[in-house]
Amino acid sequence: MVSTVERDGQTWYECEECGLLLDDEDDAKAHEENCDAEDPSYLQ
Structure with a gap:
């Protein structure tokens, strides 16, 4: 489930x-469907 967060007025x-x-x-919903809750792939 995607939650909403307010930061810096956004x-x-x-x-x-x-x-x-x-x-x-x-995008958040699409990411979450494929998220394996491991380290994000962009850090590899």
């Missing part, structure tokens, strides 16, 4: 599995 969508913040709700 709405962000947080993946509840890994904590990644995205600025687009559709």
Whole structure:
């Protein structure tokens, strides 16, 4: 499930599995469907 977070006057969508913040709700939902709750792939 994606949760909404307010930061710096902007709405962000947080993946509840890994904590990644995205600025687009559709992107956040797509990410969460594929999230394995491991380290994010962008850190590899």
